[in-house]
Every structure is written in C-alpha cells, then in structure tokens.
Amino acid sequence: MIHDLALRWIVTILFVLGAAECLYALAVGNRRPATIISQLLHVAMAAAMAVMAWPWGAALPTVAPMVFFLFATGWFVAVTASPIGAGHRVAGTYHALMMLAMAWMYAVMNGHLLPGQGSSVGSGAPAQVGHSGHAGMTMPGMAMPGMVMPMDDSSGGGYPAYITVLNWVCTVGFALAAGYWLVRYLAMRMDREPDDAGLPLGFLCQSMMAAGMAIMFGVML
Known part of the structure; x- marks a missing residue:
C-alpha cells in the first residue's frame, strides 16, 4: 500500500479513470473478441493496481494475480505476433510489458518467490508473514501488514540489487510512457475536429495508467 493518503488517492483516481475509459471503449467501440479480451485485461490491471494502493488491498494474496498477469502477458505477446497485431506491434509490445510489470510487482510483493529475497530482509531477522501468506514489503513508500521492518542496507528498500534495478527501470x-501517451493525445486533439475530440481518449487512458504504474514502482524504491 501507499502510506501517503493524497498520493494513494491520486493513484486510485488514475486507475479508476483508466478502467472507466476501457469500459467505455468496450461499450461504443470495436467488438472483436481479441479487442474485448484486451480491454478487459486492462480493466483488470487498473482495478488490481487501484486496490493495491490501499491497506486492505495490500493484504491480499499475490501468487494467483501474478499467474493471471503472466497469462495476460502471453495473450498480448500472441496477439502482437499474430496477423491481428499487424500495424500495432509497438503498442502490443508495450501492453505485454505492462502486464509483465504487473506480474513482477506481485512477485516482489510476495517476498519469497524471487532469488535473494529471503536474505535481503535484514541482518538475519526473517520477515514476518502476514495473514495473506506473503512477506511484508520494505520500501519507504509502501508497506504490508504483519511485517518486521528490516535494517537499512545498500540495496535500496531492503531488496537485492537486481530487484532495485528492475524497479528503477519500471519507474x-x-x-x-506516460509522457509519450500524453503527447500523442494532445497531438490528436489538435488535429481533430471539435466533435471528434473524444476519439483519442484511449491515449489519455494509457497516459494515466502509465503514470499510476510509475508512481507505484517509484514508491518501491
């Protein structure tokens, strides 16, 4: 979860708005099965991230959602590589990486799945596992219930160095990505007629969701 209440609400609003735009696109846009599944996966991702920002959400299990988002990664890889993804390879690759980043975040939260995590939680003092069955996170901006705070080390947030590096890469x-999608949204708004201004809203959705992901990974550093 995120300790700062204002930041927690900012992240929640970003993902709620992103999920709402995806649902709106489902209601009025393309109804092809592949598009429907892709939009629903984005809705699930946005909902999971919004929940993760709150104390009760941080206490939920991590393995099942991690596996779910690994399958979601495989879905976007398959769609991007298929004829359906022709002309949208870059965007499809980005969506696959976003789902993979979700799976990575759940793996880090678990506290036991990644190499070196068991030895990175302090000077010989193991992390206390909460009721949800996973160890508490030790980053300065986020915390999990039922945890023993480790002593500070040089790896950043009590993590092995490779986890910290990958979290930096994601942040x-x-x-x-948030800046890129925002620029594309503004560019399309300027190029369209006033009555068509809502059409590039998907770019704004992607910008909001990327910003939320950057914040969530940022507080893990």
Whole structure:
C-alpha cells in the first residue's frame, strides 16, 4: 500500500479513470473478441493496481494475480505476433510489458518467490508473514501488514540489487510512457475536429495508467 493518503488517492483516481475509459471503449467501440479480451485485461490491471494502493488491498494474496498477469502477458505477446497485431506491434509490445510489470510487482510483493529475497530482509531477522501468506514489503513508500521492518542496507528498500534495478527501470520506463501517451493525445486533439475530440481518449487512458504504474514502482524504491 501507499502510506501517503493524497498520493494513494491520486493513484486510485488514475486507475479508476483508466478502467472507466476501457469500459467505455468496450461499450461504443470495436467488438472483436481479441479487442474485448484486451480491454478487459486492462480493466483488470487498473482495478488490481487501484486496490493495491490501499491497506486492505495490500493484504491480499499475490501468487494467483501474478499467474493471471503472466497469462495476460502471453495473450498480448500472441496477439502482437499474430496477423491481428499487424500495424500495432509497438503498442502490443508495450501492453505485454505492462502486464509483465504487473506480474513482477506481485512477485516482489510476495517476498519469497524471487532469488535473494529471503536474505535481503535484514541482518538475519526473517520477515514476518502476514495473514495473506506473503512477506511484508520494505520500501519507504509502501508497506504490508504483519511485517518486521528490516535494517537499512545498500540495496535500496531492503531488496537485492537486481530487484532495485528492475524497479528503477519500471519507474523510469512508465514515466516516459506516460509522457509519450500524453503527447500523442494532445497531438490528436489538435488535429481533430471539435466533435471528434473524444476519439483519442484511449491515449489519455494509457497516459494515466502509465503514470499510476510509475508512481507505484517509484514508491518501491
């Protein structure tokens, strides 16, 4: 979860708006099966991230959603590589990486799945596992219930170095993606007629969801 209440609400609003736009696109847009599944996966991702920001959401199990988002990654890889993804390879790859980042975040939250996590939670003091069955996170901005706070080390947030590096990559990557999608949204708004201004709303949705991901990974550093 995110300790700062204002930041927690910002993240929640970003993902709720993103999920709402995906549902709106489902209602009025393309109804092809592949598009429907892709939009629903984005809705699930946005809902999971919004829940994760709150204390009660941080206490939920991590393995099942991690596996779910690994399957979601495989879905986007398959669609991107198929004829359906022709002309949208870059966007499809981005969506696959976003789902993979979700699975990665759940793996980090679990506290036991990744190599070196068991030895990175302090000076010989194991993390206390909460009721949800996973160890508490030790980043400064986020916390899990039922945890023993470790002593500080040089790896950043009590993690092995490779986890910290990948979290940095996700933070910077999604921050850049948020800016990219926002620029595309503004560019399309300027190029369209006033009555068509709502058509590029999907770009704004992607910008909001990328910004939310950047914040969530940022507080893990």
